[in-house]
Amino acid sequence: MPCVLQLTDLHLMTDPSAVLQDICTRVEVERVFAYVRAGIASGRWSFDQIVITGDLAHDEQRATYDILREMLGDWLPTCKLLLGNHDSRPFIREVFPELAPREPDFLTFSCRVGDWQLIGLESHISGEVEGELGERQLEWLAAELRLHAQQPTVLFVHHPPFDVGSAWVDALGLRDAESLLQVATSAPQVKAICTGHVHQEREKRVGDLQLLTTPSAAVQFGVDSPEFSLDSIPPGFRVLYLEDEAFRSEVIRLPR
Numbered sequence: 204m205p206c207v208l209q210l211t212d213l214h215l216m217t218d219p220s221a222v223l224q225d226i227c228t229r230v231e232v233e234r235v236f237a238y239v240r241a242g243i244a245s246g247r248w249s250f251d252q253i254v255i256t257g258d259l260a261h262d263e264q265r266a267t268y269d270i271l272r273e274m275l276g277d278w279l280p281t282c283k284l285l286l287g288n289h290d291s292r293p294f295i296r297e298v299f300p301e302l303a304p305r306e307p308d309f310l311t312f313s314c315r316v317g318d319w320q321l322i323g324l325e326s327h328i329s330g331e332v333e334g335e336l337g338e339r340q341l342e343w344l345a346a347e348l349r350l351h352a353q354q355p356t357v358l359f360v361h362h363p364p365f366d367v368g369s370a371w372v373d374a375l376g377l378r379d380a381e382s383l384l385q386v387a388t389s390a391p392q393v394k395a396i397c398t399g400h401v402h403q404e405r406e407k408r409v410g411d412l413q414l415l416t417t418p419s420a421a422v423q424f425g426v427d428s429p430e431f432s433l434d435s436i437p438p439g440f441r442v443l444y445l446e447d448e449a450f451r452s453e454v455i456r457l458p459r
């Protein structure tokens with residue numbers, strides 16, 4: 204059964220001791236990578252695809268993407284990267300030239316894993332915290348879904364297309380969430396939309412479609428918090444098990 208690893212919101216910085224909200228993101232992300240690698244080595248899991256759903260770098264430095272490339276190492280051939288609001292499209296293109304964009308203006312992917320289609324979208328708006336896919340990308344998505352109508356599908360995007368119940372972060376969401384949900388729900392093969400950005404685990408169902416958010420691999424935000432707050436829960440990641448027509452998914456947190 205094909206298995207997908209979703210990591211998100213690494214917020215890496217060039218300075219290895221730099222902190223975000225008093226948390227050294229490099230140390231946390233290295234712990235998460237080491238934990239996943241230990242699980243692979245022990246046979247606990249093996250991944251056919253790794254998707255990192257944005258906020259890769261926090262400091263907008265090209266050198267930070269070089270560091271990420273080195274950290275990914277042998278994962279690179281099975282790894283897809285998406286942009287978050289903090290990311291730089293030009294730097295990602297420079298450092299990861301194999302992630303050839305399908306369109307000049309956004310970085311997406313569409314790939315087959317087993318019988319499943321995985322489609323990644325870019326919600327980055329230059330200089331903004333909010334996200335947007337835009338009409339052209341939604342048209343591309345609709346065409347891609349028509350092309351792979353027989354394949355059960357998971358979509359990946361940085362900004363979640365639903366409110367998680369924390370007013371401050373919900374105000375910084377996906378501007379065209381409704382349009383995305385319209386495209387996704389009119390293609391019955393789309394089973395889930397996996398996202399990041401909110402640094403917490405949440406989920407919502409829209410008909411048969413599962414909307415999921417995944418915790419940050421570095422810094423955790425408070426849940427149901429009207430204003431910005433942090434949670435002391437350890438970082439985590441999501442594992443998707445792609446069965447014949449359905450999928451199972453779990454969030455795994457690092458031990459304290």
Ligand SMILES: [Fe+2]
Nearest residue numbers: 212258287400
């Ligand atoms: Fe983030």
Ligand SMILES: [Fe+2]
Nearest residue numbers: 258287288400
């Ligand atoms: Fe974000």
